[in-house]
Amino acid sequence: MKTTVALIASALLIASSSVFAEEHASESLKHAEHAVTHGKAGHAPQLVEHAEKALAHVDKAESAASGDAKAHISAGKKSLEETIAHGKQNHAEVATKHAEEAVSHFKAGNI
Template identity: 40%
Template sequence: MKKLALLFIGLFLVNVTAFADDHHIDVALEHATAATIYGKNGHTSVLLEHAKIALEHVLAASLKAQGVSKSHLESAAEDLEEAISQSESGHVGTATRHARAAVGHIKNSEK
């Protein structure tokens, strides 16, 4: 009976961990996409807010990721960091391009 209980607990923890990773990727994608949209409309400060949130979630997801997925998430983090830097400098066009690149990497991390 104990073995069965331990098995269920183990399966539960695996599922919770997988859900948390998917949740971080979904939230990161949502905010990176919002950053791109606001950047296209010239709203630098809103782009910055969304890029920061996306970066937090990309970094959280990359902690558990492996292989190609991890590589894409690391690239997304680099692009989001650059989007943040560029938007803080007032370069909305360049920031938007980096946010858009991050969206691509986040999407590719799910494949």
């Protein structure tokens, strides 16, 4: 009986972790896409704001991911870091290219 309860509890924990990771991955993609939109409009401060929000969610999604998905999330994370660095220098055009790379990586990682 205790073994069955432990197995069920473990299965629920794993399932909830997956949902938790998907939620953060989805938020990362959403904010990265908003960063691109603002970057194309030349709004560097808003681009940075959304890239930072995306980055906050990426860390949580990355820790739960594995395989190719994790590799794409990690690459997207690096692109977001470049987005933020260039956006803070008011280089909206360059920052936007990095944000677009992040979006591409996140989509390739199925997040």
